[in-house]
Amino acid sequence: MKIKKPLPPFTMETALEKVQLAEDAWNSRDPQRVALAYTLDSEWRNRTEFINGRQEIINFLTRKWQKERNYKLRKELWGFRENRIAVRFEYEYQNQDNQWFRAYGNELWEFNAQGLMQKRYASINDLAISESERQI
Template identity: 70%
Template sequence: MEIRNPIPPFSLETALEKVQLAEDAWNSQDPIRVSLAYTIDTEWRNRSEFINGRENVVKFLSSKWQRELNYKLKKELWAFTGNRIAVRFEYEFHDIQGQWFRAYGNENWEFDDNGLMRRRFACINDLAIKEQERHIV
């Protein structure tokens, strides 16, 4: 049985820890490492894409980080209760042509009893920026 600490119900301390663990994993840009935080049958909505299952998470993230170069993410705890956490985030990246972007958004997370994320719903907006306008370096 897979367990991914911290497990719910979350306190302020454990919710903050869960958010930092997610930020660290995503900043590794390692799709397999990231996917291990999710249930085998995880459900995602990422922008207008619906992704189901850990295997598809790996495919999605592999493709994402081939397009989004020099990706750097910052997550912030927004709210938590029981087995749910809400975060706001921003990340920056550039495309193959060198155009930089900042993406802003919110995520709603739901965890199983073992601390694996079973549902992730993300709303994301992109803004083209100049390299010197980056916040996250």
């Protein structure tokens, strides 16, 4: 099985590194790259959608970034313990009608011993904004 450093149990330094690596990967908007951080049987809850496994992750992210154009994300470490990390995030995107949105949310992550995320639970809310209100 592939190893994805840093590995649990997390310290402040390694938890911050894991969050930054995730932010960088998601900002690439490359579903294949993002999916490599997850186990083959990873479990997600994203809003009201339940996703299982890397292929479903790739399919989900492909659809997401086709709809959410000009996507830009920031993640912030909120807490960590052993093999778990909590993150606060916000991102901005433009829909197909050129309306801008800012999405706010929280994620709970659980990692296996090889540093791959095996569970991701995300709660997300969207706020319509004008282009002049963009912050990211």
